Amino acid sequence: MSSKAKVARIALSASAAALGSIATYWTLLALRQGHILFDARKHPVVHLSDDFSTYSHTVPGGMVRGYVYHPQGEEALQDLFIYFAGRGEDVRATAQALHWLPEGFGFAAINYRGVADSEGHPSEVASVQDACQFANHLRRALPNARLHVVGRSLGTGVAIQLVARQSFSSLQLVTPYDSMLEVAKRRFPLVPLSLLLRHQFNSLAHSREVAAKTQVLLAETDDVVLPERSEKLIAAWPTPVSVQTIPGSNHHSIMGLEATWLHLIDFALTTVLPEPKAA
Template sequence: MRKIKTLLLWAASIYILVGVGLYAFQKKIIFRPESLSDDYKFEFNIPFEELRIPINPKEQLSAILFKASQPKGIVLYFHGNMKHIGFYGKYVPNFTSQGYDVLMMDYRTFGKSTGELSEALIYQDALHMYQIARKRFEPGQIIIYGRSLGTGIAAQLAAVRDCKRLILEAPYYSVEDVAKHFIPFYPHGLLLEFKFPTYTYLPKVTAPVSIFHGTDDHTIPYASGEKLKQYFKPGDEFISIKGATHNNLNDYPLFHQRLDEMLK
């Protein structure tokens, strides 16, 4: 009996310590930014303009406007949880080749963006990007695109602003849903500061919704993205890329074929 009590005590202690660790280090688990100095020079093989957007006297957002030769619209691209804009520039030709400018921002603490990192402020910053796009394009010319972490941000924006289409690449039902998959038996709803509940936004999106997800995605499980299908309206689509993982959807012809169709 004493051994059992000791084991239970150890188990409870480990459970509590892991829970405290999850709560304390969730920002570092979810976000993996790479900061850049203000004088860092971006280099891309596509014409671009670097934007600095003041959010208060001490803080700024960094964004890049990639330019198509004769743009018929613009893609608001919300990237994943790692590095900075420079890493994601390789995906921009998918859109500029089809006649779309691309506006991509770095979240606060990523790249040259500064300021406090919070879910509410990220949504606010995404709205700034939409307002910039609206200065040149009508809602029917704006595509909102989210990749990985950015899918929840893209979905929230499309829920409150009109657009031509919402495209989500490797999305999640919610951050809580992904956390439960990897670390079950914890009250993630109480522990998580960042929740990005995509499932609450999708029913409010009036534009067509297209989702890409690889069947072998072990970063954001395929099942988490697939759960979003229950919120589809007529015309929305879920495109499974057989054998694809989280980071290589761009290597599959089916991905490009369907994306090109959406961008026509």
């Protein structure tokens, strides 16, 4: 065999190996994308105080678990934040920041399937189904509370689809995106995501059905959800939307800052109708 033929054979083998590796990588992404997208893994146990009550419902593979914070008791709740977390976030850890909530405010959240103490297989469809079921439970359990939906990062896609299906007092989106497909393209530039990605969280499309009063909170610096992804969603929003940037925040720190919670609280309070004046 000539030297040229040997070089060609080696190059062909290398190309075949590279293509095989790419195909394997794409297959792994296709099969495991739910776990990758939601960062479905267990976390160290976070112990909560007696101010929380627990929630659960059965899903294929186990239970979805959540928590409701009502420090003055359920009867005293006037406003309740229903929170949908970011990727890999354990809502029990986020609940450590609730000392900023004033009297009359509560907090409710579930962990996505497969994340933290919830079981089952995560997916876009499952997360929205679980959100609807959780919201229905809260309406029955707390009929006198005003319900405000809050989503962060990945959870903004869940929050928007929930509010497109049910009525709430307000919707607040922290570091939102127009679609998960567009966000993922930046991380996986060589993958045909439009063909492989099943959980696209097309918030741009679902937002057309949203009628709730809406606020968007942006991080001062964000290298996960780039500003253009949020700006495209904001520009297409069907109703007037308040937009605030949290000073000194980034994509990961924003929910741990007092300023974020004060904006959430203030906006929720502006949705409360004033008492009618006496005749």
